Amino acid sequence: FERMAKDAPRSARALYVALRDRRAVAGDPVVQSLLALADDLPRLTRGERIFVHFALGKALAELAEPEQAFAHLVEGNALRRQEIEYDEGLVLGAFDRIRSSFAGALPPARPILGAPPVKPIFIVGMPRSGSTLVEQVLASHPLVHGGGERTDFIAAMRTVGLDSAPGANFPDTLAGSTPLEIRALGNDYLRRVSAAAGEASFITDKSTVNFTAVGLIYMAIPGARFIHCLRDPIDTCLSCFSKLFSADVPFAFDLGELGRYYAAYERVMAHWRDVLPLGAMLEVRYEDMVADLEGQSRRILDYCGLPWDPAVLDFHRSGRPVRTASLRQVRQPIYRSSVGRWRPDEAVLRPLTEALKGLAEETSAPVG
Template sequence: MQGKDDFPALQRAANLLPRDAQVHNNLGDRLAKKEMLEEAESWFRSALKITAKYADAHYNLGQVLIRLERYPEAMNSLNKAIEADPRNIEAYVNLSSVLKTQGLHNEAVKLLNLALQINPDSAEANSSLGGELDEQGKFAEAETYYRRALAIKPDYVMPRFSLVSTKKVRKDDGDFDALVTLSHKMESGSLSLTTNESICLHFALGKGYDDLGDYDQAFAHFDKGCRLKRSTLRYNPQDDTKMFDQIMSAFDKGLKDRLKGSYDESHVPIFVLGMPRSGTTLTEQVIASHPEVYGAGELSSLLAIARRDIAGTPSPDSWKLLDQKRLEAWRTEYVRALRQHAPESPHITDKMPQNFLALGLIHLMMPNAKIIHVKRNPVDTCLSCFTNAFSNNNVKFSYDLAELGQYYVNYTRLMEHWRQVLPTETFMDVQYEDIVADQETQARRLIEYCGLEWDPACLDFHKNERSVRTASVAQVRKPVYSSSVERWRRYERHLEPLLDALGNLVPNR
């Protein structure tokens, strides 16, 4: 590993040695650790121009592309890393995570089993296979692989984190006690953890203390985990505010009127969107329990289209240059990709929460699409974000209470904008607390809105065996529960920065 003070030397070496692939790869690695991802990508590609079959550079490039959420490119790089070094187990593990983002869960399982054939003693592959089985609701099988990972690597945080995350922690829980011991060892200096492991450790401890009702201890660990995570991110909340303003400026009534009336024969997509942790997973699970609906989960393809430049003009200003021909091409591309998840299903859900950023564009591209906007108590929503370690980079706003509140205010502004510029029937609002209070009435309302005949399976959504790849993976395997309603009151004394940022959005304050 390179020392902290050698970054300038690495930069000089890379410029002085234009044909040294290892130096270029090392500089890319250092830039990636500094969250300078685009710059890191450039140096990894430079290394590969020098040495085309450089396994480490392919692997490192794949890692950066995952963090940039350019998943097809990441898959290509990681496949090349495996071709160059078939025993690189980390490449198998990371490729499996990319496959899962694309809804290719069976392929991910096959790949992890292949990795375990190569090296049965890989703690990482065992833990990752446990995670995939968790997402399929196969908790007993998942635990078997987590336990194997821990037998190989007793101080491995990730499987302990997963075990604690998918159960109710009670007094004398062995996995939670092991995490407490790891925390003490880390604080004493007898155990060294990576930043990511430390983050997961604190979030797991926070979840455990929350289950045990020790909310002050829980918050202390959630806060430590968030501070660590925030320190790894390049994020300016003002950039997000500017983005929201640009979306509202670009998509006005004039744009909507100019492009309305596009022909769309597809009734396949059902969008479920809203803030992360607002109840979108539960809502999708109810709908996807219908026999005519396939739940595809959180898909990145719509936002990837919405963020494209047009004639050198960046998104969202590029939307002003849209015409019917391009809209039709985008719709065809999106629906074709969606269809690949379930070619025979009459309807397919896309539950990427932050598709709300492109809600107006969805309406123009696919005027027949059903769009369901899920709302929840603003403070409960934000607290649930703050107390979860997300696996993607869509939620950089989530690790600071004031920044989180500011993002929620911007989200509220944008949703009000969509209500002002779009026809009233464009989307349906659903309140999470209403689903909790009266599941059947709300489930019937959802199914009717989607144009489907009622099916009782929608009340037994927790029995649906589809893969769920969100922070709600354990919750949606259980019947509706009410313990998450008004949860924020338990933490109120710690939430002043969030409450101040939310202002009059805080209910009953």
């Protein structure tokens, strides 16, 4: 892509990808080509304009021009939002029904005879909350296979009919399920991830959207571990807003929608804190990981039942593939530049802050 950007300086996509995985530097020819395209936006397609705005949003932030960078992100997100189908009421309504469907203390999963011995570690939370860092630490342990963003639990749900009835979706399909179906769900999931884990005793599952199914996973999979990754809400949301996500993250392109999604997600997580036994879920703050990598890594390994291994501190040396928006960061040692990131003025940020208002009071709980 670097060669492509040099040979075809008007290829917006090539310029975007060339900068995506490295830092912009002063006098960067890729940035110069992007600025030239930005002066000629009317002649570009909407898709090309999106690439230009997101690339300049990243590059100008790295070149210490945050106001201009954020202006490009606002334009790029607005254009991308026009391409996305997102029914906010449907999504947030499902979150409310999840909380209603898992009321009271949850029954733990019963042992599954003949189940594969692999132990899953579910890493859940919002995108851009530090989940890739947590997974890289775990995946650097010799007993752990880094599974990445897996779809096995959704596939297992469909296999047992919990997400496949015509016109019905989780959690609505849960009402008619039997204990036998819940056990079959857990067995099917373990069979799927066991094949991926190979000889490893543990496998991570970093599909962060599994936060919606924590209660069901707890009831279906004996010994499942849950690591909830948290980060400052505004830092999390602004980091999401800076990334050109696929349609799988449809809530990230409007600050108001992003804030409302975050608030609804936190209400779901507060509910799991209430209904799960103490110690069933470990909460890890990104800021604490950055400040004390070894201390937090020991805490994570202890929770998972893993012996200490210093290899986890060299997570950036791992050769495993990383396929998330954090792929550049996890190839570097721990760094602090993402903590307390630059924020636009209050007027620009108001749709987000209004959506997040009162969140701390609503969801406050001790971190496990």
